[in-house]
Amino acid sequence: MSIRLIDVHKAFGPKQVLKGFSLEIREGQTLSIIGGSGVGKSVALKHVIRLLEPDQGEIWVDGRNVATLSREELYELRREVGYVFQFAALFDSMTVHDNVGMGLKRIPGWTRGRISERVEECLHLVDLDGYGERFPAELSGGQRKRAGLARAIATAPKYLLYDEPTTGLDPVTSAVINELIMRMRRELEVTGVVITHDMESAFRISDRIAMLHDGRIRFEGTPDQLRETQDPVVRGFIEGRPDLLEVAP
Amino acid sequence: MRVSLLRPVEAVGGAVLSSVATVGRAGYLAVGAVRALRKGSIWGPHLLAQMAKIGVDSVPIAIFIALFTGVVLALQASYTFTGAVPLYFVGTLVGKTMVLELGPVLTGLALSGRVGANIAAEIGTMRVTEQVDALETLAYDPNAYLVVPRVLAGALMFPIVVLLADAVGVLAGWLTSMYLLDMSSQTFLKGLRLFFQPWDVWFSVIKSVSFGLTVTSVGCFFGFSTSGGAEGVGKSTTRSVVVSSMIILVLDAFWAATLLK
Amino acid sequence: MSKGRELLVGFVIIIAVAVGVGGTLWLKGAHWGRALVPLEILVPNVAELTPGDAVVFRGVRIGRVSSIEVEPDGQAVRVSVNLEKTVKLPEDAGAVLAPESMFGDWQAEIVSRSHYPEYDFYAVPRSASSGGVRVVGGYTLPELTRLTASAEEISTNLENLTNRLEMAFSQKTAQNLSQAIDNIEAISREIRDLVNQESSVARNVTANADTALTQIEEASRVARRSFERVDSVLREAQLDSIVTNVRLATGSIRQVSGVVSGSSEQIQSTLTRADSVFARLDRITAQLESGKGSLGILLSDSTFAVRAEGVLAQLDLLLRDLRENPRRYVRLSIF
Ligand SMILES: Nc1ncnc2c1ncn2[C@@H]1O[C@H](COP(=O)(O)OP(=O)(O)OP(=O)(O)O)[C@@H](O)[C@H]1O
Ligand SMILES: [Mg+2]
Numbered sequence: 001m002s003i004r005l006i007d008v009h010k011a012f013g014p015k016q017v018l019k020g021f022s023l024e025i026r027e028g029q030t031l032s033i034i035g036g037s038g039v040g041k042s043v044a045l046k047h048v049i050r051l052l053e054p055d056q057g058e059i060w061v062d063g064r065n066v067a068t069l070s071r072e073e074l075y076e077l078r079r080e081v082g083y084v085f086q087f088a089a090l091f092d093s094m095t096v097h098d099n100v101g102m103g104l105k106r107i108p109g110w111t112r113g114r115i116s117e118r119v120e121e122c123l124h125l126v127d128l129d130g131y132g133e134r135f136p137a138e139l140s141g142g143q144r145k146r147a148g149l150a151r152a153i154a155t156a157p158k159y160l161l162y163d164e165p166t167t168g169l170d171p172v173t174s175a176v177i178n179e180l181i182m183r184m185r186r187e188l189e190v191t192g193v194v195i196t197h198d199m200e201s202a203f204r205i206s207d208r209i210a211m212l213h214d215g216r217i218r219f220e221g222t223p224d225q226l227r228e229t230q231d232p233v234v235r236g237f238i239e240g241r242p243d244l245l246e247v248a249p
Numbered sequence: 250m251r252v253s254l255l256r257p258v259e260a261v262g263g264a265v266l267s268s269v270a271t272v273g274r275a276g277y278l279a280v281g282a283v284r285a286l287r288k289g290s291i292w293g294p295h296l297l298a299q300m301a302k303i304g305v306d307s308v309p310i311a312i313f314i315a316l317f318t319g320v321v322l323a324l325q326a327s328y329t330f331t332g333a334v335p336l337y338f339v340g341t342l343v344g345k346t347m348v349l350e351l352g353p354v355l356t357g358l359a360l361s362g363r364v365g366a367n368i369a370a371e372i373g374t375m376r377v378t379e380q381v382d383a384l385e386t387l388a389y390d391p392n393a394y395l396v397v398p399r400v401l402a403g404a405l406m407f408p409i410v411v412l413l414a415d416a417v418g419v420l421a422g423w424l425t426s427m428y429l430l431d432m433s434s435q436t437f438l439k440g441l442r443l444f445f446q447p448w449d450v451w452f453s454v455i456k457s458v459s460f461g462l463t464v465t466s467v468g469c470f471f472g473f474s475t476s477g478g479a480e481g482v483g484k485s486t487t488r489s490v491v492v493s494s495m496i497i498l499v500l501d502a503f504w505a506a507t508l509l510k
Numbered sequence: 511m512s513k514g515r516e517l518l519v520g521f522v523i524i525i526a527v528a529v530g531v532g533g534t535l536w537l538k539g540a541h542w543g544r545a546l547v548p549l550e551i552l553v554p555n556v557a558e559l560t561p562g563d564a565v566v567f568r569g570v571r572i573g574r575v576s577s578i579e580v581e582p583d584g585q586a587v588r589v590s591v592n593l594e595k596t597v598k599l600p601e602d603a604g605a606v607l608a609p610e611s612m613f614g615d616w617q618a619e620i621v622s623r624s625h626y627p628e629y630d631f632y633a634v635p636r637s638a639s640s641g642g643v644r645v646v647g648g649y650t651l652p653e654l655t656r657l658t659a660s661a662e663e664i665s666t667n668l669e670n671l672t673n674r675l676e677m678a679f680s681q682k683t684a685q686n687l688s689q690a691i692d693n694i695e696a697i698s699r700e701i702r703d704l705v706n707q708e709s710s711v712a713r714n715v716t717a718n719a720d721t722a723l724t725q726i727e728e729a730s731r732v733a734r735r736s737f738e739r740v741d742s743v744l745r746e747a748q749l750d751s752i753v754t755n756v757r758l759a760t761g762s763i764r765q766v767s768g769v770v771s772g773s774s775e776q777i778q779s780t781l782t783r784a785d786s787v788f789a790r791l792d793r794i795t796a797q798l799e800s801g802k803g804s805l806g807i808l809l810s811d812s813t814f815a816v817r818a819e820g821v822l823a824q825l826d827l828l829l830r831d832l833r834e835n836p837r838r839y840v841r842l843s844i845f
Contacts, residue, residue, distance in 0.1 A: 049385075075388040076388075078385065078387070082386075083382075085379050085383060087379065089378060089379035089380050089382060090380070091375075091380055091383070102387050103387040103388070151383075151387075152386075297519060300519050301518060301519045304519065304523075305515075305518050408526075409523050412526040412529055412530040413529060416529045416533055441537065442537055442539070443615075445538065450530055450533070454530070
């Protein structure tokens with residue numbers, strides 16, 4: 001029930017984004033990925049459910065080699081994964097309610113009424129009560145992000161991939177979302193990957209933290225290990241000191 | 250020196266490679282769409298909405314075009330024929346031209362703008378805002394969810410729209426002959442009936458089905474190929490209209506060459 | 511998706527299909543709800559008749575051809591027609607298959623056979639009728655295009671003949687040729703009358719045909735002058751068949767088919783050709799006056815004469831039909 005990325009390479013045209021990215025996320029744990037803007041965190045995360053295909057390397061989820069799955073098997077896998085997009089990616093032709101209910105509609109046995117109930121529940125979890133009938137265009141950026149999160153958790157997936165779930169939220173709402181992420185892990189034993197720029201939440205919610213730098217994992221360890229590391233690149237990043245980053249090898 | 254000599258060769262190679270790649274991607278999309286036909290539970294609920302959007306909403310523009318085409322055909326035919334050919338041929342010309350050619354082709358071209366551009370823009374926007382990826386994560390096959398209902402609706406509704414356009418065009422020609430050209434209703438009808446074959450109507454239907462498939466699938470293709478934000482969406486939209494108009498004209502010649510002997 | 515939209519989609523589809531199907535049936539003149547009376551026509555050859563073509567009686571459309579099948583014994587074609595109107599057909603009914611117009615549409619006209627003694631209606635064997643459906647014999651009018659082609663051929667041969675005439679000529683030929691010129695005049699008069707009758711129908715044709723006829727007359731006047739001179743030189747009587755050819759070929763065939771197929775260009779070229787034939791005759795006459803030539807070669811060309819004979823017979827029928835149903839032919843002269 002783990003997620004493993006092994007020596008993943010990915011380039012867009014001449015731009016080499018991932019250059020041997022390897023990472024393991026153990027079952028039931030939450031791992032945060034940190035790293036500078038544009039280093040390829042979102043790209044790496046998309047590989048997990050084959051929204052992008054690697055130029056080289058393997059991805060294993062739950063003992064399945066993602067690259068070799070047939071389309072049906074892939075959809076099977078995706079049903080077990082919730083994905084929170086960095087920019088929400090809500091369907092703008094539908095109401096928030098329908099957006100959140102989309103994944104449920106594909107599951108046999110979910111009637112309209114049951115879906116409705118579950119959608120209300122999820123909207124409540126992200127603090128969006130009463131916003132069900134709005135269209136995405138009528139929401140603020142933060143509200144959209146939360147609606148996207150509600151959509152991802154609606155099917156109660158075994159894996160949750162969060163791409164910057166708290167970026168752009170006020171501290172209180174951020175805390176609510178962090179609490180939600182931890183609850184998912186605690187109560188549903190979800191295996192989670194969180195991309196974040198918010199070091200405080202990273203320390204709070206993570207079992208382990210990895211830092212992506214220059215196409216590879218530069219550091220991987222517990223929050224405590226991260227606090228104590230002497231790697232100037234990592235230190236520079238978490239302390240927000242560009243001078244350290246520049247001199248690093 | 251060497252490099253500059255080889256540059257044209259490189260350009261040719263690049264062009265060939267990229268067009269092969271385009272054809273490849275189009276074929277891939279086509280195969281995906283055909284496979285997705287099985288997933289009726291995904292596309293089924295959206296078919297009717299697309300039929301309304303692609304078909305019913307296009308009726309006004311199609312009728313508008315057909316109306317004026319019919320009037321112009323009648324006026325020009327009578328201008329050409331007067332003094333040389335009996336006037337009932339106005340009826341023949343309006344009927345034949347409208348049903349065989351202008352009804353399907355003008356409607357097809359108009360709808361490549363209205364429907365094709367709309368599809369390309371819609372799917373293109375979904376692509377650049379990751380909504381297509383979101384569909385994938387929710388285990389919806391985008392082919393089944395986006396392509397199939399649109400292409401099916403196009404194939405089903407284009408002939409419907411074209412039939413109405415044919416009828417309106419002929420009717421407009423008829424009324425023009427009666428009220429502007431001082432022909433009798435019987436004269437027009439005589440010409441209209443003179444060469445009329447039920448096959449003409451079938452021809453019109455076959456043509457419009459192919460145009461419907463073309464416009465919608467080209468729209469879907471360029472929509473999916475979109476990259477690069479709002480500008481990319483604009484590019485895809487334009488390309489979709491240009492390419493589907495071209496394919497429509499080629500198909501038009503193809504059908505004329507194969508089905509009208 | 512509201513209920514209203516669904517309704518609208520259904521509504522538009524139903525309207526369009528109704529317009530398509532209804533319009534097609536209406537334009538094709540389909541009849542429903544009315545009893546159809548079947549009738550069958552046996553004929554050796556149907557030419558261009560196809561299912562869906564009209565069945566006409568006394569000029570009124572009363573039905574359409576439903577199917578065309580060759581008889582199992584291969585001796586005739588059975589044309590099944592459905593009559594939409596209950597009409598009492600004549601006892602000796604027969605069917606004439608002929609072009610309805612010159613646009614390729616054919617029709618089957620129900621006629622009384624006694625009015626067309628010259629038509630060779632198919633003799634219906636007693637065994638041909640089955641299931642109480644009336645069977646009548648049919649006759650297919652010779653096809654004009656084929657005829658025009660033969661006329662073309664004959665006229666070409668004629669030119670060859672006149673070439674030979676330069677070497678072979680006799681008194682009698684000349685005499686008969688002069689008769690031929692008379693015929694040309696007679697026929698052009700006939701055509702003129704015919705066209706005059708039709709002038710209300712097709713003014714444009716009349717104009718074309720008028721110039722054509724004037725020129726034919728002019729040409730024959732020139733020819734007559736030549737022959738008056740020939741007459742004075744030669745006075746024998748032979749060569750009937752050839753004369754028939756000459757008469758009809760230079761005269762009626764080309765001119766009639768010219769008018770019938772209508773293009774003024776065609777008439778023009780025919781006339782130019784006739785002119786040159788006459789010009790040559792003129793030269794021949796001159797030679798004859800000087801006492802040259804023999805007639806043997808001309809006489810030996812009998813296959814040509816026989817061939818011409820057949821075409822002429824058909825032409826006669828056609829001419830008669832032209833006189834009786836001028837509209838059928840005059841209409842096409844528009845092109
Ligand atoms: N579809 C694509 N086509 C071309 N280049 C891409 C594409 N997606 C990502 N990239 C490039 O890959 C690099 C990594 O992008 P990515 O979105 O993973 O960054 P990130 O680490 O998520 O940054 P941020 O923290 O700002 O979200 C960027 O330089 C980006 O330009
Ligand atoms: Mg990102």
